[in-house]
Amino acid sequence: MARKNSTAPVAEKFTFGLWTVGNIGRDPFGLPVRQPLTAVQILKLLAEVGAYGVNLHDNDLVPIDATPARAKRLIGDFKKALSDTGLVVPMATTNLFSEPIFKDGAFTSADVRVRAYAMQKTLRAMDLGAELGAKIYVFWGGREGAESDAAKDPTAGIQRLREAINFFCQYSIDNNYGFRLALEAKPNEPRGHIYFATTANYLAFIETLDYPEMVGVNPEVAHESMAGLNFVHHVAQALEAGKLFHIDLNDQEPGRYDQDFRFGSANIKQAFFLVKLLIDHGYDGPLHFDAHAYRTEDYEGVKDFARGCMMTYRLLKEKVARWRADKEIQGLLQHIHVHDDELESLCANYSSEAVRKLKDRKFDIRALGERGLAYERLDQLTMEIIMGVR
DSSP states (O other), X not given: OOXXXXXXXXXXXEEEEHHHHTOOOOBTTBOOSSOOXXXXXXXXXXXXXXXXXXXXEHHHHSOTTOOHHHHHHHHHHHHHHHHHXXXXXXXXXXXXXXXXXXXXXXXXXXXXXHHHHHHHHHHXXXXXXXXXXXXXXXXXXXXXXXXXXXXXXXXXXXXXXXXXXXXXXXXXXXXTXXXXXXXXXXXXXXXXXXXXXXXXXXXXXXXXXXXXXGEEEOOBHHHHHHTTOOHHHHHHHHHHTTOBOOXXXXXXXXXXXXXXXXXXXXXXXXXXXXXXXXXXXXXXXXXXXXXXXOTTOOHHHHHHHHHHHHHXXXXXXXXHHHHHHOHHXXXXXXXXXXXXXXXXXXXXXXXXXXXXXXXXXXXXXXXXHXXXXXXXXXXHHHHHHHTTOO
């Protein structure tokens, strides 16, 4: 359906959460600077800036204490606004971190009553997500961890999370929801230590599930970057495993709290290589901006923030095309990447013959060690592409 309020055509599947553009600018030291918007108002704002879709936690739309009548009205108004604006809901998730009941975890809590409530809440949120048309369901375990390992055995937490994800996979199958479940890692915050700190932790965990084919990952730029890790490499591992179901785009300065900056605003070089990786490997899923406008902004500034996220991605996409078309850059890559059909076959295919030939092969290790690879020139040319002078 065509957007009735959009000011720009939608090429990529750019999405924002109700909690992102609807963020009221509260922080641990300061009161809100923006008045709350309703979910319908947020949809109108997103349509105005030209977004493709909107994502939500259950309580972003329906307050946890809403009566059935109020919940029905809110959902009905939201569905009508989706139809009016042409926006879609690609992803849904559950808020398992705000309420005091989750202070010591949800699915990994030591209290079975908390675990059971978390499952009840998630089952109902999955119903809501399916009703709104979502096909991706994200699990972010922001409270799944500990401040002190004296309190809980972390292996029990892993086992309990496995039981929960298996349960939700079966629920999706039984109800023909068609969900693909995406697990989102983070090293810390709000917990002092979160059990599944990186995307790689989850990729290993997925292979232990009953339905590994249904479960992938939702990496977020800020989360891996908080720990000083190379986010692009984590996304690459997910892509290579066929598990990149969804991605959260924002930006982050290493070693800081979770900043959720506008995409590309802190580390433009990483953002370039991330966009390049997604393009190189044909990722065509949602591009979700899990970010917040600066606390300095009113809602006109929030629109600037949302437009900026999308514009930066599009500009970097253009620069990737320019990088690929640059003859000097491509020549340097040909110099760096040396191919030999026989050696590649020997290295890739084990056999007694391959072992013999590899052992017998003579290599000029001095010449190979002295060979310059021109990384400095390549990296500088890349920077010139990014900065728009080449």
